[in-house]
Amino acid sequence: xxxxxxxxxxxxxxxxxxxxxxxxxxxxxxxxxxxxxxxxxxxxxxxxxxxxxxxxxxxxxxxxxxxxxxxxxxxxxxxxxxxxxxxxxxxxxxxxxxxxxxxxxxxxxxxxxxxxxxxxxxxxxxxxxxxxxxxxxxxxxxxxxxxxxxxxxxxxxxxxxxxxxxxxxxxxxxxxxxxxxxxxxxxxxxxxxxxxxxxxxxxxxxxxxxxxxxxxxxxxxxxxxxxxxxxxxxxxxxxxxxxxxxxxxxxxxxxxxxxxxxxxxxxxxxxxxxxxxxxxxxxxxxxxxxxxxxxxxxxxxxxxxxxxxxxxxxxxxxxxxxxxxxxxxxxxxxxxxxxxxxxxxxxxxxxxxxxxxxxxxxxxxxxxxxxxxxxxxxxxxxxxxxxxxxxxxxxxxxxxxxxxxxxxxxxxxxxxxxxxxxxxxxxxxxxxxxxxxxxxxxxxxxxxxxxxxxxxxxxxxxxxx
Amino acid sequence: xxxxxxxxxxxxxxxxxxxxxxxxxxxxxxxxxxxxxxxxxxxxxxxxxxxxxxxxxxxxxxxxxxxxxxxxxxxxxxxxxxxxxxxxxxxxxxxxxxxxxxxxxxxxxxxxxxxxxxxxxxxxxxxxxxxxxxxxxxxxxxxxxxxxxxxxxxxxxxxxxxxxxxxxxxxxxxxxxxxxxxxxxxxxxxxxxxxxxxxxxxxxxxxxxxxxxxxxxxxxxxxxxxxxxxxxxxxxxxxxxxxxxxxxxxxxxxxxxxxxxxxxxxxxxxxxxxxxxxxxxxxxxxxxxxxxxxxxxxxxxxxxxxxxxxxxxxxxxxxxxxxxxxxxxxxxxxxxxxxxxxxxxxxxxxxxxxxxxxxxxxxxxxxxxxxxxxxxxxxxxxxxxxxxxxxxxxxxxxxxxxxxxxxxxxxxxxxxxxxxxxxxxxxxxxxxxxxxxxxxxxxxxxxxxxxxxxxxxxxxxxxxxxxxxxxxxxxxxxxxxxxxxxxxxxxx
Numbered sequence: 001x002x003x004x005x006x007x008x009x010x011x012x013x014x015x016x017x018x019x020x021x022x023x024x025x026x027x028x029x030x031x032x033x034x035x036x037x038x039x040x041x042x043x044x045x046x047x048x049x050x051x052x053x054x055x056x057x058x059x060x061x062x063x064x065x066x067x068x069x070x071x072x073x074x075x076x077x078x079x080x081x082x083x084x085x086x087x088x089x090x091x092x093x094x095x096x097x098x099x100x101x102x103x104x105x106x107x108x109x110x111x112x113x114x115x116x117x118x119x120x121x122x123x124x125x126x127x128x129x130x131x132x133x134x135x136x137x138x139x140x141x142x143x144x145x146x147x148x149x150x151x152x153x154x155x156x157x158x159x160x161x162x163x164x165x166x167x168x169x170x171x172x173x174x175x176x177x178x179x180x181x182x183x184x185x186x187x188x189x190x191x192x193x194x195x196x197x198x199x200x201x202x203x204x205x206x207x208x209x210x211x212x213x214x215x216x217x218x219x220x221x222x223x224x225x226x227x228x229x230x231x232x233x234x235x236x237x238x239x240x241x242x243x244x245x246x247x248x249x250x251x252x253x254x255x256x257x258x259x260x261x262x263x264x265x266x267x268x269x270x271x272x273x274x275x276x277x278x279x280x281x282x283x284x285x286x287x288x289x290x291x292x293x294x295x296x297x298x299x300x301x302x303x304x305x306x307x308x309x310x311x312x313x314x315x316x317x318x319x320x321x322x323x324x325x326x327x328x329x330x331x332x333x334x335x336x337x338x339x340x341x342x343x344x345x346x347x348x349x350x351x352x353x354x355x356x357x358x359x360x361x362x363x364x365x366x367x368x369x370x371x372x373x374x375x376x377x378x379x380x381x382x383x384x385x386x387x388x389x390x391x392x393x394x395x396x397x398x399x400x401x402x403x404x405x406x407x408x409x410x411x412x413x414x415x416x417x418x419x420x421x422x423x424x425x426x427x428x429x430x431x432x433x434x435x436x437x438x439x440x441x442x443x444x445x446x447x448x449x450x451x452x453x454x455x456x457x458x459x460x461x462x463x464x465x
Numbered sequence: 466x467x468x469x470x471x472x473x474x475x476x477x478x479x480x481x482x483x484x485x486x487x488x489x490x491x492x493x494x495x496x497x498x499x500x501x502x503x504x505x506x507x508x509x510x511x512x513x514x515x516x517x518x519x520x521x522x523x524x525x526x527x528x529x530x531x532x533x534x535x536x537x538x539x540x541x542x543x544x545x546x547x548x549x550x551x552x553x554x555x556x557x558x559x560x561x562x563x564x565x566x567x568x569x570x571x572x573x574x575x576x577x578x579x580x581x582x583x584x585x586x587x588x589x590x591x592x593x594x595x596x597x598x599x600x601x602x603x604x605x606x607x608x609x610x611x612x613x614x615x616x617x618x619x620x621x622x623x624x625x626x627x628x629x630x631x632x633x634x635x636x637x638x639x640x641x642x643x644x645x646x647x648x649x650x651x652x653x654x655x656x657x658x659x660x661x662x663x664x665x666x667x668x669x670x671x672x673x674x675x676x677x678x679x680x681x682x683x684x685x686x687x688x689x690x691x692x693x694x695x696x697x698x699x700x701x702x703x704x705x706x707x708x709x710x711x712x713x714x715x716x717x718x719x720x721x722x723x724x725x726x727x728x729x730x731x732x733x734x735x736x737x738x739x740x741x742x743x744x745x746x747x748x749x750x751x752x753x754x755x756x757x758x759x760x761x762x763x764x765x766x767x768x769x770x771x772x773x774x775x776x777x778x779x780x781x782x783x784x785x786x787x788x789x790x791x792x793x794x795x796x797x798x799x800x801x802x803x804x805x806x807x808x809x810x811x812x813x814x815x816x817x818x819x820x821x822x823x824x825x826x827x828x829x830x831x832x833x834x835x836x837x838x839x840x841x842x843x844x845x846x847x848x849x850x851x852x853x854x855x856x857x858x859x860x861x862x863x864x865x866x867x868x869x870x871x872x873x874x875x876x877x878x879x880x881x882x883x884x885x886x887x888x889x890x891x892x893x894x895x896x897x898x899x900x901x902x903x904x905x906x907x908x909x910x911x912x913x914x915x916x917x918x919x920x921x922x923x924x925x926x927x928x929x930x931x932x933x934x935x936x937x938x939x940x941x942x943x944x945x946x947x948x949x950x951x952x953x954x955x956x957x
Contacts, residue, residue: 069870070870071519072866088489107507116788116856116860117509117512117856119515119859121860121867137863139863145510145512148510149509152506155505159498175825175827216488220491220494224493227495332634332637335641358641404870
């Protein structure tokens with residue numbers, strides 16, 4: 001929904017400027033993580049020691065975390081359905097439905113009006129591969145109203161949606177698609193990247209659909225999808241903020257307790273976590289998209305293995321990213337280096353994304369990364385460097401703590417990869433130098449986006465061994 | 466072996482069928498619940514009065530002999546320290562000499578891109594941001610490192626090295642940023658602002674040409690002109706007390722003196738703007754040809770200085786326009802014409818605020834969108850209601866309160882209040898100041914600034930029909946987009 005865009009502009013506002021034009025959002029990284037991603041260093045769920053968890057008889061999961069530092073409550077209503085649940089020939093349906101749940105006709109007030117009335121902020125939603133999250137920051141006094149609005153979303157469904165509104169909203173989704181991914185080969189690249197990472201049959205695809213697919217979606221499709229997936233037993237409600245757990249629990253029971261599961265049998269969430277036990281192993285080592293867009297990038301994907309704890313490897317990855325950023329700055333080869341752990345329910349992977357500077361030779365980037373791998377081994381043997389790195393991690397963990405919404409979103413995540421609450425500063429030991437090989441180029445899926453001068457190969461996608 | 470994969474494979478087994486004409490039928494949706502069951506969702510629980518706001522910050526400010534103001538905000542419950550230093554003497558209207566010099570402060574320090582290598586202290590890198598109003602330095606550190614951080618920040622800003630070798634590599638970095646900036650919306654915004662009288666935003670390409678002439682001597686000369694503790698403000702927010710922090714700040718910054726300036730420095734001075742003189746007589750429309758995407762609209766309109774009594778009401782009017790429940794944003798969205806059109810107040814120019822709007826629209830509705838946005842702006846004086854204003858005020862207040870979870874945001878708010886000519890304690894009063902603005906005040910300010918609004922407008926990805934039939938008096942200026950924006954030549 002639009003608020004995500006608003007947040008982007010707010011961020012840009014501090015600089016007195018605006019966001020970047022669309023071509024800058026064409027990174028495959030963005031394509032694969034285009035949903036309110038939790039900050040890379042957000043507190044992990046198990047760090048929330050004060051969390052109270054319970055389940056209503058109708059299956060709704062509830063997580064409550066009291067934090068009285070500010071008179072506000074972050075609320076996330078997370079439905080366990082995402083783009084991977086899109087029917088095969090209806091890509092984009094989960095996202096379209098997310099939009100439609102905000103559209104109501106009289107006598108039912110639209111969701112945004114209800115939130116506006118109580119002065120809620122950060123009202124937004126995002127459709128990810130695994131979940132659809134509805135978020136709002138409530139004034140603490142308005143908790144009951146906020147709960148009622150989210151319960152209504154499930155209870156009312158699309159019963160108050162008019163057909164003209166559904167058609168209008170489809171055009172809005174098309175505009176969103178155009179704004180983010182008007183150049184469709186980037187979506188194909190994202191889908192192929194998923195296909196390579198999650199070898200074999202898999203449910204993931206680019207989070208946005210093609211224009212032709214979107215244009216065929218109907219409100220009837222959305223109504224079926226809603227009945228199939230928007231159910232209390234597939235929903236997790238998370239509240240973090242200025243609340244009293246007993247009082248909040250009573251309010252949750254009052255407004256959500258009466259919701260009953262639809263008569264159609266639920267799609268069993270089943271043993272989806274079994275996927276996470278399979279190693280994600282790239283079957284192709286390199287994908288290359290040539291396009292008319294000048295923004296060139298090279299991304300390295302490192303799948304998280306079934307026995308690995310990604311948090312334990314965080315310092316190694318962080319060091320790799322930091323070293324590459326520094327060398328990129330010194331050499332002028334790259335304008336941007338970004339790295340993060342992307343957690344999906346069916347598997348996780350690290351992404352290191354390097355924006356190649358305009359006019360710089362693409363071929364120089366990989367040798368640079370290889371050289372840094374070597375340097376890292378020495379770096380991890382240097383205790384002073386480890387200490388510095390550890391303190392930086394400690395700081396970033398602390399910076400994440402006060403953000404109520406980031407914590408709530410974290411608690412809504414359902415990825416199967418175990419995450420533990422770690423003191424990152426204690427993880428740094430010289431033995432980590434042995435882990436550098438974990439991020440060897442030979443173990444990466446490499447995804448290139450190259451500028452193409454000629455129109456003939458614009459949009460061509462290659463898979464190279 | 467090179468294996469050419471085209472669209473079909475890219476689409477994959479899962480959704481490659483998206484392009485196929487025939488789709489499999491889904492099972493029918495179950496019938497909706499009976500109206501009697503839905504009635505419960507028509508009436509919301511009663512609205513509860515908002516609770517009293519209490520912002521228990523300990524705030525104190527002192528002035529050092531060299532003119533530097535030091536504000537300490539104590540928040541014992543927090544675990545980090547945020548430091549903000551603002552130098553109004555180092556303003557720059559573009560990505561120009563002062564901006565680049567401020568970035569070159571890093572050359573020769575012991576910073577890496579993300580983490581300082583000093584093993585005793587490990588922080589984020591100092592964030593440097595230059596606008597017309599000045600240069601700010603922002604840093605977040607562990608509380609136990611506050612004292613060292615203040616000393617390092619002082620050295621960083623006031624005693625630079627400008628290491629020649631590192632300067633060259635950092636200049637290359639700046640060149641890359643400038644190259645990327647030239648194709649960005651930030652550039653479009655500057656083009657739009659520049660169409661307003663008295664506002665000059667030199668093109669970044671022009672700045673880039675002289676970039677590699679920056680040697681150590683030039684940088685030191687620029688530093689002497691632009692970097693001064695006089696009228697500067699330092700804000701420290703974290704768990705440490707005023708009694709702890711002030712001696713550290715004095716030790717770090719107290720001995721810094723304002724450098725002597727010569728006549729060569731005058732060219733770098735940024736004079737405050739007069740908002741009345743930046744008003745246009747008619748809408749100035751810049752049309753940029755090229756690009757293959759949906760039309761993208763950018764608008765800028767002058768408004769009162771942030772120190773003016775009109776400012777808060779003006780900012781509230783912007784929030785109303787941004788709001789989903791009023792005006793163009795909702796109307797256009799309900800037409801399906803846009804995913805979002807957003808507005809904000811730009812206060813980065815001294816003496817003036819700018820109401821800025823941008824967004825992407827459906828090609829067929831670009832003209833309607835442009836027209837509606839301007840008419841909406843002009844009619845706000847009449848259309849604004851008490852209820853809309855109250856909702857917007859409450860949302861803004863709540864958003865402000867939520868933002869205070871971050872020490873960096875608190876430091877930024879304190880600096881902002883100081884720049885508005887208020888005491889830093891005003892961060893606690895800001896919600897009340899906001900809530901006290903009346904409908905009559907807002908209407909008066911709307912009458913003054915919006916009723917005859919003549920904005921500067923830039924449109925890219927232009928549809929065939931934009932100007933003809935617009936029905937508004939506009940001056941048109943055409944440009945085309947290649948690698949960089951160039952004025953459209955005759956006959957193109």
